Amino acid sequence: MKIVVCLGNVPDTTTKVKFSDGAAFDKTGVQWIINPWDELALTRAMELKEDAGNLVSSVSVVTVGGKDVEPTMRKALAIGADDAMRVDAEATDAYAVAAQLAEAIKDKGFDIILSGIESSDYNGSMVGGMLAEMLDIPSVSAVSGLNLSGSDVDITRDIDGGKEQVSVSTPFVAIVQKGIAKEARIAAMRGIMMARKKPLAVVPAAEVESLTEFVEFELPAPKPPCKMVDADNVAELVDLLQNEAKVL
Amino acid sequence: MxxxxxxxxxxxxxxxxxxxxxxxxxxxxxxxxxxxxxxxxxxxxxxxxxxxxxxxxxxxxxxxxxxxxxxxxxxxxxxxxxxxxxxxxxxxxxxxxxxxxxxxxxxxxxxxxxxxxxxxxxxxxxxxxxxxxxxxxxxxxxxxxxxxxxxxxxxxxxxxxxxxxxxxxxxFAADVSDAKTVVKDVQKQTGKILLNDAEMVVSGGRGLKSADNWGVIEDLAEVLGAGTACSRPVSDEGWRPHEEHTGQTGKIIAPNLYIAAGISGAIQHMAGISSSKCIVAINNDADAPVFESSDYGIVGDAMKVLPALAEAIKEAKNK
CATH class of the missing domain: 3.40.50.620 (HUPs)
Incomplete structure (x- = not known):
């Protein structure tokens, strides 16, 4: 089976975000990383390739973005992906990204397409599902477990109020979340060296439309200082929660 | 229309x-x-x-x-x-x-x-x-x-x-083709408040030191009728299931009351809970960043403060 992991390139999660003129994200001094959920997806893909009795023949990664996303893609290659594909287009919105991804991967014979459930920048949770609909293949969302046995795919997904074991035939999109892999892998030195020689193909952008437009950004107002209560006087806290915050 | x-x-x-x-x-x-x-x-x-x-x-x-x-x-x-x-x-x-x-x-x-x-x-x-x-x-x-x-x-x-x-x-008689995903088994969560549905949440971090200490979180949650949550290190350690992890890469929640005990307040954790209407922090380190984004704070040992808080809430409810 061939797996492809869709990777988002996002600011490091510790970034203090800033905007220039309130209209665009200020990229100055920002460290870029693989979107955390996509990184977990990649980790699981590598585990499957290594452990499932040679059921997985290759793990590819694909990203939509300019040349500046390539360091993030090299990280994925260093973690173990076999090859990478960059769609040379600006990631304007979820719909446009999904459409670019769909064009780039549709005829490549991938059996399993993995996508993180959310990106840590625009938090839409839309790309994986849109991609599946554009490719007209099944999608399973909120996946926290993915196992292969022969040609069967066993999936655990979280529903709103429990868990389900689901099976689905390939090709499909799994939209993965926390739990899919224990911890994201860190690239070793050997992987970093090897990554330099692995193929990173650049695919020209397809003509796609965006359905949304970000017009304005705003930082939240600073929080008023925390009201401190003495540890020996928790009754005062209860009083504040009841009568001031009115949440009890 | x-x-x-x-x-x-x-x-x-x-x-x-x-x-x-x-x-x-x-x-x-x-x-x-x-x-x-x-x-x-x-x-x-x-x-x-x-x-x-x-x-x-x-x-x-x-x-x-x-x-x-x-x-x-x-x-x-x-x-x-x-x-x-x-x-x-x-x-x-x-x-x-x-x-x-x-x-x-x-x-x-x-x-x-x-x-x-x-x-x-x-x-x-x-x-x-x-x-x-x-x-x-x-x-x-x-x-x-x-x-x-x-x-x-x-x-x-x-x-x-x-x-x-x-x-x-x-x-409405929907004309749809057969389902391509087959559900083989379902485990419904029972007897517990779902984190996303919870109006109050009590959450524990590494400051609680061990999975064995979660009783203080669960006891307070029971008194409040609250859900329980945890920080990322706690779910990574396997002290609590990943469904309880709140934060940037876990669940994003917005309860009316969020009580963070033994959680230092990393930016990634606070991102997941910042929409809570009221945040209470309990931490033995007065300089922990969690206090910067909380409404109320207590500097103290969560193992002592949480049971005291549960008692005080019981008393207030009985009045």
Whole structure:
């Protein structure tokens, strides 16, 4: 089976975000990383390739973005992906990204397409599902477990109020979340060296439309200082929660 | 023309979020001058369907059967109903189910999605929504450029408004192909408050030192009728299941009260809970960053403060 992991390139999660003129994200001094959920997806893909009795023949990664996303893609290659594909287009919105991804991967014979459930920048949770609909293949969302046995795919997904074991035939999109892999892998030195020689193909952008437009950004107002209560006087806290915050 | 709202039930009983969604859809319908049609998939009795009317739905469309969530089947049903009802706006929850359906529906209807909203649209011309971005570190205004729009609403972010109306109920026979995902087994979470549904949450971090110490979290949660949560290191260590991890890469929640015990307050953790209406921090380090983003704080040992707090709340309740 061939797996492809869709990777988002996002600011490091510790970034203090800033905007220039309130209209665009200020990229100055920002460290870029693989979107955390996509990184977990990649980790699981590598585990499957290594452990499932040679059921997985290759793990590819694909990203939509300019040349500046390539360091993030090299990280994925260093973690173990076999090859990478960059769609040379600006990631304007979820719909446009999904459409670019769909064009780039549709005829490549991938059996399993993995996508993180959310990106840590625009938090839409839309790309994986849109991609599946554009490719007209099944999608399973909120996946926290993915196992292969022969040609069967066993999936655990979280529903709103429990868990389900689901099976689905390939090709499909799994939209993965926390739990899919224990911890994201860190690239070793050997992987970093090897990554330099692995193929990173650049695919020209397809003509796609965006359905949304970000017009304005705003930082939240600073929080008023925390009201401190003495540890020996928790009754005062209860009083504040009841009568001031009115949440009890 | 209509505003369509997809309501979710659990074994035939509507979830609270469904009433939030209908209340929200009713306000959106007022903004664009139309009425609300609610869709219910699965087996729900008419008495229960009627409850949607009291929150503002004029019409309820029931689609019986199809109780197992198959993203393609559900999307096809909603797309058919949306077309039949000439829906201009479709309102869906931003929960696991909504995140599964909304993106597929977006492609089917060529509808822009305003995802993870916490309040009403900012304007209807151009149709602009406000949403959190960078995991709660900022907000953005987003213009939805298509004729039909999909809005996904975060749980516990919109007040339920009971208006006392009545709805007509119609049956819709959806013509859908077979499900491609097969559900083999279900484990329903029982006897525990779901984190996303919880109005109060008690959460523990590495400061509690061991999985064996979680009794103090659970005891306080029981007194409050609260859900329990944890920070990322705690779920990574396997002290608690990953479903309880709140934060940027875990669950994003917005309860009325969030009590963080033994949590230092890393920016990633706070991103997941910053929408809580009231945050209480308990930490033995007075310089822990958690206090910067909390409303109330206690410097002290969580193992002692939590039981004392549980007692004090019991006493206050008995008054």
């Amino acid at each position: 209509s505003v369509l709202v997809y309501t979710e039930n659990w074994d035939g009983v509507f979830k609270k979020l469904s009433f939030e969604l209908v209340s929200y859809a009713t306000k959106v319908a007022e903004m664009i001058g139309t009425s609300v049609t609610a869709v219910s998939i699965g087996d729900v009795a008419d008495d229960e369907l009627n409850r949607l009317g009291t929150f503002g739905a004029l019409k309820v469309i029931k689609v019986e059967g199809n109780t197992n969530l198959d993203n393609q089947v559900y999307t096809s049903i909603l797309a058919e109903v949306a077309k039949a009802e000439d829906a201009k706006v479709v309102v869906i929850s931003h929960n696991n189910t909504g995140k599964a359906i909304a993106p597929r529906l977006s492609v089917k209807l060529n509808a822009a999605v305003g995802a993870g909203l916490i309040k009403l649209p900012v304007s209807t011309n151009p149709f602009t929504v406000s949403k959190k971005v960078f995991s709660g570190k900022a907000k953005a205004n987003v213009v939805l450029k298509t004729d039909v729009k999909i809005l996904t609403l975060s749980q516990n972010s919109f007040e339920v408004i009971e208006k006392g109306g009545a709805a007509t109920i119609e049956t």
